[in-house]
Amino acid sequence: MTSPDNSSHTARISSLDGLRGIAAIVVVIGHTIGALRSPPGIAGPSVILFFVLSGYCLTASALRGDRLSDRAQFYVRRIFRIHPPFVVALLIAWTASHIAWSGPCCAGLSPWILNFTHLSMPAGELVQHMFFPGTAQDFMPVGWTLEVEMVFSILLPLFVLLAREGHWSLALGLSLWALFQREPAYTGQVYAIHFVVGILVYEASGRIAVVMKRAPRVAPLVLALVAAYATLVGMNFIPVQWNIFFWPGISTLLSTPLFALAISSAAFTIAAVHLTSVRSFLEWRPIAFLGRVSYSLYLLHFTVLLLAVRMVARPLTDFEMIFFILVVVATSTIAAAAMYRFVELPSIEAGNRVCSWIARYSQSEERLSRIQSQDTASGNRDA
Numbered sequence: 263m264t265s266p267d268n269s270s271h272t273a274r275i276s277s278l279d280g281l282r283g284i285a286a287i288v289v290v291i292g293h294t295i296g297a298l299r300s301p302p303g304i305a306g307p308s309v310i311l312f313f314v315l316s317g318y319c320l321t322a323s324a325l326r327g328d329r330l331s332d333r334a335q336f337y338v339r340r341i342f343r344i345h346p347p348f349v350v351a352l353l354i355a356w357t358a359s360h361i362a363w364s365g366p367c368c369a370g371l372s373p374w375i376l377n378f379t380h381l382s383m384p385a386g387e388l389v390q391h392m393f394f395p396g397t398a399q400d401f402m403p404v405g406w407t408l409e410v411e412m413v414f415s416i417l418l419p420l421f422v423l424l425a426r427e428g429h430w431s432l433a434l435g436l437s438l439w440a441l442f443q444r445e446p447a448y449t450g451q452v453y454a455i456h457f458v459v460g461i462l463v464y465e466a467s468g469r470i471a472v473v474m475k476r477a478p479r480v481a482p483l484v485l486a487l488v489a490a491y492a493t494l495v496g497m498n499f500i501p502v503q504w505n506i507f508f509w510p511g512i513s514t515l516l517s518t519p520l521f522a523l524a525i526s527s528a529a530f531t532i533a534a535v536h537l538t539s540v541r542s543f544l545e546w547r548p549i550a551f552l553g554r555v556s557y558s559l560y561l562l563h564f565t566v567l568l569l570a571v572r573m574v575a576r577p578l579t580d581f582e583m584i585f586f587i588l589v590v591v592a593t594s595t596i597a598a599a600a601m602y603r604f605v606e607l608p609s610i611e612a613g614n615r616v617c618s619w620i621a622r623y624s625q626s627e628e629r630l631s632r633i634q635s636q637d638t639a640s641g642n643r644d645a
Contacts, residue, residue, distance in 0.1 A: 280550050292306075306496070315527075377400070383401060442518075455521060463531050566593050
């Protein structure tokens with residue numbers, strides 16, 4: 263399979279950042295609606311899109327080199343990208359809990375959000391939850407996705423190797439086995455399919471580009487319909503008996519929500535990479551900004567939401583709910599911009615410094631090894 267050419271790599275990554283930013287906003291809106299009316303159903307597809315985008319983008323990082331030092335740099339960058347912002351966000355959530363969840367709460371809210379309104383945790387237990395991303399006893403409800411990200415960041419080079427050196431069907435088959443296993447060893451293994459789909463879309467992007475150039479003008483519409491249909495199936499809005507695929511095996515597979523969302527996320531990713539109009543929109547400065555701060559937005563928005571619901575004293579009208587959503591989105595975005603500037607960027611830079619040291623150390627070891635080999639060869643000739 264052909265990887266994307268370097269000339270278009272930067273633009274593609276920028277557009278995928280924009281797509282990630284939109285997905286993060288959808289999560290914020292979904293959770294806010296869920297806090298006021300019903301469980302946050304629209305947030306689910308965005309989370310799956312995050313996983314597919316991670317599979318796509320991390321494949322490029324995993325392919326930077328085959329040496330042990332290159333693998334070490336991949337893992338170092340990933341740890342510094344995910345973990346320090348998670349720790350800071352957890353500290354913020356824990357501190358805010360002493361403000362947000364003190365006293366009676368909260369009229370006009372859904373039962374779902376009430377599960378998070380009166381949490382408490384001693385500082386000693388808080389420290390234990392800082393060593394690896396997770397929900398931290400529901401102080402970080404979105405933390406389960408970070409755990410999945412970390413686990414599959416560890417496994418991703420193996421999936422890439424399997425898809426490249428073996429065959430793409432091996433990686434896909436393994437992920438499908440993990441999806442349909444009745445007694446999974448790890449509950450998060452069902453999301454392997456999404457990282458693998460991201461890998462396969464990246465690996466096939468050269469061929470996809472050729473197909474998209476030769477495709478008729480209705481191709482974007484077809485792609486949009488596929489994405490919309492698969493998303494609706496994934497959200498259980500389309501009953502199994504209405505599935506348009508009639509062969510039982512295919513129908514069962516495509517009506518599985520997690521698999522259907524893998525298809526929709528792949529379609530969104532392909533559109534963001536290969537459709538000029540979509541790519542241009544996602545690279546628009548406001549959207550690109552959301553993409554840059556999307557991780558901090560994802561980490562902080564739930565804490566902002568729990569602080570905001572303290573102002574809700576009764577069920578809101580539709581107009582009031584819209585205004586409340588805008589307030590939560592705006593406040594979360596401002597907080598995310600600050601966290602991106604003062605936490606994410608320094609963390610990324612620290613990871614890059616560690617990687618630079620690893621690269622220099624590896625190069626010095628290689629030079630020393632060559633010198634020793636030359637000295638050995640010279641000694642053999644002298645003898």
